[in-house]
Amino acid sequence: MAENQRILVCAGTGCASSGALPIIDILKEEIKRQGLEGTVSVVGTGCQGFCEKGPTLVIEPQHILYTRVAAEDVAEIVAQDIINGERVERLLLLDQVTQKPVSSLSDIRFFAKQHRIVLQNCGVIDPKKIGDYTARDGYKGIQKALKEMSPEEVLEEVKKSGLRGRGGAGFPTGMKWGFCRQTPSDKKYIICNADEGDPGAFMDRSVLEGDPHSVIEGMLIGAYAIGADEGYVYCRAEYPLAIKHLEIAIKQAQEAGYLGDNILNSGFNFHLKVFAGAGAFVCGEETALMASIEGKRGMPRVRPPFPAVSGLWGKPTNINNVETWSNIPHILRNGAEWYGQFGTEKSKGTKIFALTGKVNNTGLVEVPMGTTLREIIFDIGDGIQNGKAFKAVQIGGPSGGCLPESMLDLAVDYDTLTQAGAMVGSGGLVIMDETTCMVDIARYFLNFSKKESCGKCTPCREGTTRMYEILDRITKGEGKEEDLDTLENLALTIKETSLCGLGQFAPSPILATLKYFRHEYEAHIRDHKCPAHNCTALLSYTIDVEKCKMCSLCAKNCPANCITGDKKTNTPYVINEEACIKCGTCLEKCKFGAVSRA
Amino acid sequence: MSTACEELVDPKQIQLDEIIEKYRHENGPLIPILQGAQGVYGYLPAHVLKHISKAIRIPLARIYGVVTFYAQFRLTPVGRNLINVCLGTACHVRGGAKVLETIEKELKIKDGATTDDGRFTLEIVACIGACGLAPVISINNEVHGRLVPESIAGIFAKYE
Ligand SMILES: Cc1cc2nc3c(=O)[nH]c(=O)nc-3n(C[C@H](O)[C@H](O)[C@H](O)COP(=O)(O)O)c2cc1C
Ligand code: SF4
Ligand code: SF4
Ligand code: SF4
Ligand code: FES
Ligand code: FES
Numbered sequence: 001m002a003e004n005q006r007i008l009v010c011a012g013t014g015c016a017s018s019g020a021l022p023i024i025d026i027l028k029e030e031i032k033r034q035g036l037e038g039t040v041s042v043v044g045t046g047c048q049g050f051c052e053k054g055p056t057l058v059i060e061p062q063h064i065l066y067t068r069v070a071a072e073d074v075a076e077i078v079a080q081d082i083i084n085g086e087r088v089e090r091l092l093l094l095d096q097v098t099q100k101p102v103s104s105l106s107d108i109r110f111f112a113k114q115h116r117i118v119l120q121n122c123g124v125i126d127p128k129k130i131g132d133y134t135a136r137d138g139y140k141g142i143q144k145a146l147k148e149m150s151p152e153e154v155l156e157e158v159k160k161s162g163l164r165g166r167g168g169a170g171f172p173t174g175m176k177w178g179f180c181r182q183t184p185s186d187k188k189y190i191i192c193n194a195d196e197g198d199p200g201a202f203m204d205r206s207v208l209e210g211d212p213h214s215v216i217e218g219m220l221i222g223a224y225a226i227g228a229d230e231g232y233v234y235c236r237a238e239y240p241l242a243i244k245h246l247e248i249a250i251k252q253a254q255e256a257g258y259l260g261d262n263i264l265n266s267g268f269n270f271h272l273k274v275f276a277g278a279g280a281f282v283c284g285e286e287t288a289l290m291a292s293i294e295g296k297r298g299m300p301r302v303r304p305p306f307p308a309v310s311g312l313w314g315k316p317t318n319i320n321n322v323e324t325w326s327n328i329p330h331i332l333r334n335g336a337e338w339y340g341q342f343g344t345e346k347s348k349g350t351k352i353f354a355l356t357g358k359v360n361n362t363g364l365v366e367v368p369m370g371t372t373l374r375e376i377i378f379d380i381g382d383g384i385q386n387g388k389a390f391k392a393v394q395i396g397g398p399s400g401g402c403l404p405e406s407m408l409d410l411a412v413d414y415d416t417l418t419q420a421g422a423m424v425g426s427g428g429l430v431i432m433d434e435t436t437c438m439v440d441i442a443r444y445f446l447n448f449s450k451k452e453s454c455g456k457c458t459p460c461r462e463g464t465t466r467m468y469e470i471l472d473r474i475t476k477g478e479g480k481e482e483d484l485d486t487l488e489n490l491a492l493t494i495k496e497t498s499l500c501g502l503g504q505f506a507p508s509p510i511l512a513t514l515k516y517f518r519h520e521y522e523a524h525i526r527d528h529k530c531p532a533h534n535c536t537a538l539l540s541y542t543i544d545v546e547k548c549k550m551c552s553l554c555a556k557n558c559p560a561n562c563i564t565g566d567k568k569t570n571t572p573y574v575i576n577e578e579a580c581i582k583c584g585t586c587l588e589k590c591k592f593g594a595v596s597r598a
Numbered sequence: 599m600s601t602a603c604e605e606l607v608d609p610k611q612i613q614l615d616e617i618i619e620k621y622r623h624e625n626g627p628l629i630p631i632l633q634g635a636q637g638v639y640g641y642l643p644a645h646v647l648k649h650i651s652k653a654i655r656i657p658l659a660r661i662y663g664v665v666t667f668y669a670q671f672r673l674t675p676v677g678r679n680l681i682n683v684c685l686g687t688a689c690h691v692r693g694g695a696k697v698l699e700t701i702e703k704e705l706k707i708k709d710g711a712t713t714d715d716g717r718f719t720l721e722i723v724a725c726i727g728a729c730g731l732a733p734v735i736s737i738n739n740e741v742h743g744r745l746v747p748e749s750i751a752g753i754f755a756k757y758e
Contacts, residue, residue: 014728017741051730052744199686199725237633237670238726240739278629279669281724294658295628296669313625356688356729363730394687428729430687444690448724454667 004039005082006086007031008058009069010123010210011044013241014051014550019070020044023055026074034078043132046210046245048123049364050110053093058123058396063105096360096382110361113380115342117350118326119366122210130252133213139258141332142220146266154225155181158328160336162348167193167284167321168399168425168501170347170414176318179308181226183316187451188228191293191312191319192219194235194242195277195284203352204322206364208235208242211326212249216272218325220258221332223270226318231270234289236277246274281452285500286319288454299454300500321426323352334555343369347413351424357394357431358385365429367412374408377431388433391532392517396425398445398452399505400500401512402438421512423505433553437534438517439524442509443471449506460503463494467510475535477527488514539582540598545572554586554595613638614646618653627654628664632671641672675745677712678720679757686725693746694733698722700747701735704754717758 009015009024021044028042033515039200040248048056059081066077066088073091080086092101093108093528099412116122125132133139145154180188192215196204200402203491208215235243250272253259261269265587275293282288283298290312311317331339343349346371353376358380367376373393376385384390392402401422410416417424432441450464467490470483491507498504514521523529530538543554543563545556550573555563565573575586575593587595617634621627631654635646642665651658665671683701685694705713705720712719728734731743735753742753 012729013726014743015742017728017743019736051728054731099609173701196727199690200688200729201725202727202729238723275702276630276633278671279632280667292629293626295626295664313705354688354729356732362688362732397687428687430691432691436691441691444687549649 003061004041005062006060007040007042007082008045008048008124009042010048010054010056012047012051012054012123012206013239014047015054015056016241018054020055022071023057023069023074026071027078030074030078031082034083034239036078036082038465040082043126044128045123045125046127047206047364049119049206051364052362058105059273061342064103065093065105065108067093081333084241084432086320109382110363110380113375115263115350115361115368116366117330117342118207118214118323119211119364121214122364127210127212128248130213130249130256135369137282138329139256140452141329142217142224142258142404143264144332145221145224146264146268146457151181151225151227154332156527157336158225158331159482161331161339162336162343162346163324163327163331164347164414166323166327166427167323167350168396168423170424173320173324176308176320177222177226179306180228180316180318183309185316187230187315188226189312189315189317190219190228190231191286191289191317192231192233192286192322193286193289193319194233194239194322194362195289196236196239196322197281197284197428197452198399198426198428200356200394200430201354201397201426203354203364203427205239205242207322207326207352208233208239209245212242212246213253214329215246215322215327216249216253216259218328220263220270221328222318222320224268228318229269229271231272232275232293232312233272234275234277234283234293235344237279237411243274243276252276258340280454281448282454282500282502283349283500288500290317297454299456300502302499313575323427344411344413346415347424351412351427353427353429355381355429355431357429358433358436359383360385369413372409373403373429374413376412376429377408377489381431384431384433388435391434391436392432392438392441394430394432394441394509395428396423397428398448399423399501399508400425400428401469401508401515401567402432402441403512404516421508421515423508435532435534437475437530437532438513439471439530440475440532440534442513443468443475445509446471446506449502449509452532453502453506457497457499457503459494459497460499461507463490463498463503464506466490467494467507471510472565474521474524475530476537477524477528477535479521481525483525484514484518484521487589488553529598536582539584540577541575541580541582541584541586542596542598543573543575543586544594544596547592548573551591553589553591557585557589559583559585610638614649615653618650622654628656628661629668632661632665636671641675644673644720675712675716677716679717679737680719680721682726683721684724684726684728684732684734684736685722686729686732688725688729689733692732696747697733697735697745697750700750704750718754 024044055069057066163173164170174557283292285300288300307317352366355365394402446468450468453460455461550567560580562576621630683698709722728741734743
């Protein structure tokens, strides 16, 4: 233990909920008690990306990862690892393939295959300290821009990098900036879209919580290139910690002279505010978002005029996603050419995905564009939980689609996925196994879109409701043969006639599941069966007389009292199907495997 | 004298006026003021909306339109503890519905309702960004993850 060590304890939303905060305090105490304050420091970081295994803790410079750490483990970690240099084996991650514990970050497949650019500070620095950011080259990008480059040169650099918007549509960022720069006006705004409404996505949350200064720096550079002097971060209200860290960061940046008037003596002014959303998914759409900042109902409007011409309060406005902004400082610091080496021809750089669902390793994954879904799910994600079979990956949230096993070798980039009937979207990747019903998933997303539709245009408002009703009927076993055609027709009409992306893409989950999982729909409609045994109404429970030992346990626990039988009179136990509410209790209770579900 | 005066002035009213004062000169003050007011009162009572309407000269009908558009705003009082059950995609595929069912049974209320003793209000949300720990709920913004139905009762016991 010759060199100085840093213990990085994750204090992100995920780990905080698993009990990380007391660990930090206890760890600091213990370090003090052992007289190690001089050589060992304890840092509370943002999300380290491995939330499910949290609370997580990394010891640097050795890159040792401890998972599921509890307060009781702290003394042992300090005594055994910090002082004696030996690993505490039971807290190391278990490799699912070799079944052996792995200690070093570089040996853990979840991290080894990632390439972290945007996330390089997340989980490594204390997001509440601007000094931690500047120590890792933070604010060098804006310094370079202000001192060595004209706004046009900055714009050219971003164009050359090939960066495309990470908010979903993948629009070239430099080109967008250029439109706004060209519009003559006495006042321009820039906005960071941190509404992150896609259920199952938390990339933006983690960046804001774990590295808020990178977003501020990106916006500074953008404002300089575009000629804007005021900006907003529109953050959803469900992310209190992100808002808090952002506010701390803004204050520190002001004090350090990176925000305000005459920044770094360059004559350039930029003021930044946080606006907390009020809970409406549609406010992620850019025109709705601006209406919301203006204090109105957040409803999308027709474009043109595009925000670059007439945006917030009628002024030219440029809006980008959190991750897009966070890429910018890296492009400025290292140059467009460096950036261009990552990714595919038309999709440059890396993309962060939130890997969730029925996969062994859930968490944040940053990979170069062009990585295949199979690599993400099976190498980084370590495959499907509990040895079950993979069924589908849902990509792109409510606007995206579900892809089957046969599509797993697709390279993830904007154009490839769109062709396959899905989309990169914001970056949610929800993995589904054999127990997930694809009709139910389509129904789930339509329920979401129906609830979140702002109601401005009829195809979206009425259409999502109609499609939901049909799907709901199918999952209840009341589907009709012609339903599938009706669904397809409705889907195409709504896609074409809706005003904003919510309506235009709401049918995507249906179209994708119909394309790849049509047999599941047919099984529901024709055979009244749910192949995944998920749709309650289509299940049936039976008792196998051969296997039944007449112990009566099922009958005693059946909440519907619909199992009868008697050992004394040798009356076999049977289920009255009419009265059965399909709760599954009998299946769970029977110790002899006599109950079966179909 | 001073005691009589204090009785007349409602401390919540003072806080509300401070919030209004803080935002009234900014562009688009309505939503931050409503958020602040809800922070003070726990919900948005009619008299508060009327007061805001007068103070910042925005018609009550427009304020009402905004309040009803956003899920965050509520026109009825909330219980002492607010439970948000996540039914986002990640939570959905990992058994969020079972968790919800257990909570509904335990508290005997449905989405949007408050228990008779005013202890809990239940709300369904779509994703609170802790998907890695699915299924999750949050109570008063504290996240509880990796839930199984059996863990619910123990968690509730911590909230009076
Ligand atoms: C219904 C709907 C919801 C959206 N939600 C988000 C969101 O949460 N975050 C985001 O960055 N973009 C969202 N977008 C896309 C934005 O409208 C906009 O295209 C994006 O913020 C542009 O940023 P980018 O060019 O950096 O991708 C949404 C679009 C629609 C139609
Ligand atoms: S498509 Fe839907 S969400 Fe978009 S404006 Fe129309 S009704 Fe509103
Ligand atoms: S599924 Fe439930 S209701 Fe049906 S027989 Fe079994 S225990 Fe009874
Ligand atoms: S629990 Fe199983 S063995 Fe016992 S009575 Fe029921 S079906 Fe028969
Ligand atoms: S919150 Fe700790 S790893 Fe994500
Ligand atoms: S889906 Fe439940 S927290 Fe994201």
